[in-house]
Amino acid sequence: MNPSASNDPNGISRRGFLQLALGWAAGTLAIVASAAGAVRFLVPNVLFEPSLIFKAGKPEDFPDGSVTFLESERVFLVRQGNTYRCLSAICTHLGCTVNRAEKGYHCPCHGSVFDEQGSVKSGPAPRGLAWFQVTLSKDNRLLVDKSRTVAADQYLVLPTKV
Amino acid sequence: MGRSIFRVGLPQSNLERSQAMTSSFLLHIQPAKVHKHSIKAGYSLGLGLISLYLFFILIGTGVLLMFYYVPSTERAYNEMKDLQFVVSAGLLIRNMHRWAAHLMVLFVMLHLCRVFYTGAYKRPREFNWIIGVGLFLLTLGLSFTGYLLPWDQLAFWAITVGTNIAGYAPIIGPKVKYLLLGGNVVGQEALTRFYALHVIVLPTLALMMVAVHLWRVRKDGGLSRPDESGDVIEQIPLGQLPTNKSYGLMELARGTTPQVGKNPEDEVFSWPHLVFREILLFLLVAVVVLFLAIFWNAPLEEYANPIYPPNPAKAPWYFLGLQELVSYSAFWGGVVIPGLLVTALVLLPYLDRKRVGVGRWFARERVMANSIFTICLLAAIVFTIIGTYFRGPSWSWVEPWQQPPAVTEGH
Numbered sequence: 001m002n003p004s005a006s007n008d009p010n011g012i013s014r015r016g017f018l019q020l021a022l023g024w025a026a027g028t029l030a031i032v033a034s035a036a037g038a039v040r041f042l043v044p045n046v047l048f049e050p051s052l053i054f055k056a057g058k059p060e061d062f063p064d065g066s067v068t069f070l071e072s073e074r075v076f077l078v079r080q081g082n083t084y085r086c087l088s089a090i091c092t093h094l095g096c097t098v099n100r101a102e103k104g105y106h107c108p109c110h111g112s113v114f115d116e117q118g119s120v121k122s123g124p125a126p127r128g129l130a131w132f133q134v135t136l137s138k139d140n141r142l143l144v145d146k147s148r149t150v151a152a153d154q155y156l157v158l159p160t161k162v
Numbered sequence: 163m164g165r166s167i168f169r170v171g172l173p174q175s176n177l178e179r180s181q182a183m184t185s186s187f188l189l190h191i192q193p194a195k196v197h198k199h200s201i202k203a204g205y206s207l208g209l210g211l212i213s214l215y216l217f218f219i220l221i222g223t224g225v226l227l228m229f230y231y232v233p234s235t236e237r238a239y240n241e242m243k244d245l246q247f248v249v250s251a252g253l254l255i256r257n258m259h260r261w262a263a264h265l266m267v268l269f270v271m272l273h274l275c276r277v278f279y280t281g282a283y284k285r286p287r288e289f290n291w292i293i294g295v296g297l298f299l300l301t302l303g304l305s306f307t308g309y310l311l312p313w314d315q316l317a318f319w320a321i322t323v324g325t326n327i328a329g330y331a332p333i334i335g336p337k338v339k340y341l342l343l344g345g346n347v348v349g350q351e352a353l354t355r356f357y358a359l360h361v362i363v364l365p366t367l368a369l370m371m372v373a374v375h376l377w378r379v380r381k382d383g384g385l386s387r388p389d390e391s392g393d394v395i396e397q398i399p400l401g402q403l404p405t406n407k408s409y410g411l412m413e414l415a416r417g418t419t420p421q422v423g424k425n426p427e428d429e430v431f432s433w434p435h436l437v438f439r440e441i442l443l444f445l446l447v448a449v450v451v452l453f454l455a456i457f458w459n460a461p462l463e464e465y466a467n468p469i470y471p472p473n474p475a476k477a478p479w480y481f482l483g484l485q486e487l488v489s490y491s492a493f494w495g496g497v498v499i500p501g502l503l504v505t506a507l508v509l510l511p512y513l514d515r516k517r518v519g520v521g522r523w524f525a526r527e528r529v530m531a532n533s534i535f536t537i538c539l540l541a542a543i544v545f546t547i548i549g550t551y552f553r554g555p556s557w558s559w560v561e562p563w564q565q566p567p568a569v570t571e572g573h
Contacts, residue, residue, distance in 0.1 A: 002435055039341075041340060042393075043340070044344050044345060047346070048345075048350075048351075049345055049349065071469050074468075074469060075232040083246040093326075093488075094323045094326040094327060094492060095322050095323065095326040096319065096323070096471040096475055097469055097471055099473075106556050107556065108471050108473035108475060108555060108556050108557075109323060109471055109474065109557065110485070110488060110557045111489060111556045111558060124488065124489055124490055124491055126492065143561070
C-alpha cells in the first residue's frame with residue numbers, strides 16, 4: 001500500500017480501499033481458479049472401463065427356470081418359461097458381489113439378504129438389487145444394457161419356439 | 163574434521179550443552195533446556211515421539227519399496243511376490259512397513275487419548291490439538307491408500323467397500339468417489355491415484371503438519387504441566403521481557419506462553435537429558451518393529467478378483483468398528499457418526515475452555531469430560547472387537563471360540 005494515497009492517517013482513502021479490494025479480489029480469484037482447474041484436471045474425460053452394454057448369449061443357452069451368474073459382467077440372467085430378465089449382482093450397500101442362495105441372494109460383506117425379486121429382506125442394503133433392460137439383438141442374442149434399470153416385473157418375452 | 167561437521171565438540175560445560183542444541187540443525191528445533199516434568203516417561207509415555215519414529219521408519223522402508231513397486235494392476239501383485247521370494251530382505255522391508263503402519267495408527271490413537279486425559283488440548287494449545295486431529299486423519303488416509311497397493315483380494319475389496327462408504331456422503335459423496343477412483347470401478351485409474359496419494363501427496367502433507375505440530379509444542383510453552391493451570395500471559399509488551407531467564411528473547415515469537423513454573427531450577431539441559439532419552443526410545447521402537455517384522459509376515463491374499471469378494475470381506479482392524487457400524491446403516495454408520503466424531507474432536511478445545519486439570523492424568527476436575535471421552539472410546543473398542551472377532555461369513559454373528567460355519571451358498 002502506498003502510504004501517500006491515504007489522506008486520513010486513521011482511516012483508509014477511497015483509492016487505498018479500491019487498491020486493497022482489487023488486490024484481494026484478484027488474489028482470491030487466482031487461487032480459486034487454479035484450484036478449480038486442478039480439480040477439473042483430475043476428473044477423467046474418458047473412461048477405459050468395460051462397456052455397460054453386452055451380449056449375454058443365445059436365449060436357448062439358458063435352460064428354463066435357471067438363474068445363471070455371468071461372472072465377468074456381475075449379473076444374474078434369470079429365465080422363467082420364455083421370459084428373460086437380468087439382475088445386478090452388485091450389492092446396493094457397499095458394492096460387494098452377492099451370492100445366489102437357496103431362495104434369493106446373500107451379500108458376504110455386511111450380510112444383506114435379498115429375495116428372488118431382488119428386494120431387500122434384511123440387512124443394511126438401502127435398495128433392492130437393480131434389474132437391467134434385456135432386449136434381443138439382430139443376430140438373435142440377449143442384449144443387456146446395464147445403464148438402463150427396469151422394474152422387476154418387466155420381462156423380455158420371446159415366442160416359444162425353443 | 164569433526165568440528166567442521168558438528169560445529170561444536172562434545173559438550174563439557176553447561177554453555178556448550180546449550181550450544182550443542184542451538185548450533186545443530188537437527189537439534190535446534192528443540193529447546194536448549196527442558197522442563198523436568200516434560201521428560202517424565204510416566205507423563206507423556208513418549209507416545210507422540212513413538213508415532214514420529216514409526217513415521218520415519220515408514221518413510222525409510224516406503225522409499226525402499228518404491229524402488230521395486232509398480233502401480234499397475236498387472237504387475238503390482240507380482241512385485242509383492244518378488245519382494246517375498248526374490249528380493250534380498252524384501253519380505254523383511256515389506257513386513258516392517260506393514261507393522262510400522264499398523265503401530266503408527268495405534269500410537270497416534272494412544273497419543274490422542276493421552277492428550278485428552280491430561281487436558282493438554284486447552285489454551286494455548288487448542289490449535290495444536292486441531293493439527294493433531296488432522297495428523298490422525300492423515301495417518302488413517304495414508305494407511306487406507308497403502309492398503310490398495312498390493313492389489314490382492316484384501317486390498318481390492320477393502321477399497322471397494324471404503325470408497326462406497328465415501329459415496330454415501332450427501333451431495334458431494336458420489337463426486338468424491340468418482341474423483342478418488344478416477345472412474346466408477348476400482349481399477350487401474352484408482353490404483354494410480356491411490357499410489358500418488360500414498361507416496362507423495364499424503365506423506366508430504368503429513369511431514370509439513372508434523373513440523374508445525376512440533377513447532378507449536380515449543381511455541382505453546384512445551385509439554386503441558388500441572389503448575390501452569392490458569393496462568394497464560396496473553397501478550398508480552400515489548401521491553402518487558404521476563405527477567406527470570408537469560409534467553410527471554412525467544413518469548414517474543416508468541417504472546418501466549420505459560421510462564422509459571424518455568425524457573426531455571428525446574429529445567430534440565432536437553433543435552434544430554436532429552437536427546438539421550440529420544441535416542442533410546444528410537445532404538446526401542448526400531449527393535450520392536452524389527453522383531454514383529456521378523457516373526458510375523460504381512461498378509462498377502464490371492465490376486466485381486468473383482469468378481470468374488472472374500473467371505474467375510476473385512477477392512478483393516480482400525481476400520482472394523484466403522485465396518486460394524488456400516489453393517490447397520492451405511493449412511494448413519496459410515497458418514498453421520500464418523501462425521502460427528504471428527505467434528506466433536508475438532509471443536510473440543512473451543513467447547514471445553516476451562517483451564518483446570520491441565521497436565522495431570524485423569525484430573526478429578528475433568529471427570530465429566532473424561533467420562534464422555536471414555537464412553538466414546540469404549541464404544542469404538544467394543545465395535546472394533548465385534549467386527550474383528552464376532553463376525554463370520556456374510557457378517558453373521560459368530561462366537562470366536564466356536565468353529566465358524568461352513569459356507570454352503572454359492573453361485
